[in-house]
Amino acid sequence: MKNPSTEVPQGLNGARATLDLKMPKFNGNVVEFHEWANMFQELVHNSSKPVPEKMGMLKASLGESPRRLIYGFGDSESHYKAALKTFFKVFEGQELIVEAHTQEIENLPGGHLLIIQERVGPGDTLWGQIVHCVERKLDKETFNAWDQLSRDIPSEKN
Structure with a gap:
């Protein structure tokens, strides 16, 4: 496999292409x-x-x-x-992250919850569907931390 850092695509006129990446603004969310x-x-x-x-x-x-x-x-x-x-x-404080994600859920417009309720399949619960939607929204690190935490919590069946 070629080293991607040395491979630079050639433009139609033979000029080397450049990729201009800009840092996104962080506003405190x-x-x-x-x-x-x-x-x-x-x-x-x-x-x-x-x-x-x-x-x-x-x-x-x-x-x-x-x-x-x-x-x-x-x-x-x-x-x-x-x-x-x-x-x-x-x-990066854990409490702040949990609070921010909770706030995001609380700020969901009511219509969104109705759509989620309509999508709930047989044998599934509204809570399960909400958890699934939240999981898809989490960044990778938060999802992995949440997944690990959920594995560490004893279930009611045990």
Whole structure:
């Protein structure tokens, strides 16, 4: 298999194509944190860019509210590491994630629940259908954590 990092598609005119990836803005929605953090890690943190550029990209990828958390941080390596530590401490807390996902469920319009009720098949329950819908919405890390937690909870049958 060829190394994808050395393979660059050729355009119709023979020019090399470039892929312009942009960091999404993180506005403080806990439900979106892992997706943003994974993207930041791949595009910025793991890159060979100098620390001041990484810090600038971090600040540029934040909405107003989360940017306030690192207001006044400089461009040094210690400030960059402290900024990342701050974000993970604030937005990766288990209670906050559960609360955010619960809020998302509570904010579902009533019509959506009616549609789910109509889709419930024989032998299935409304709760089972809701859980299935929620599972599909979770990011990979949260889904895996939820799946592991559910395996650790003793069932009523035991």
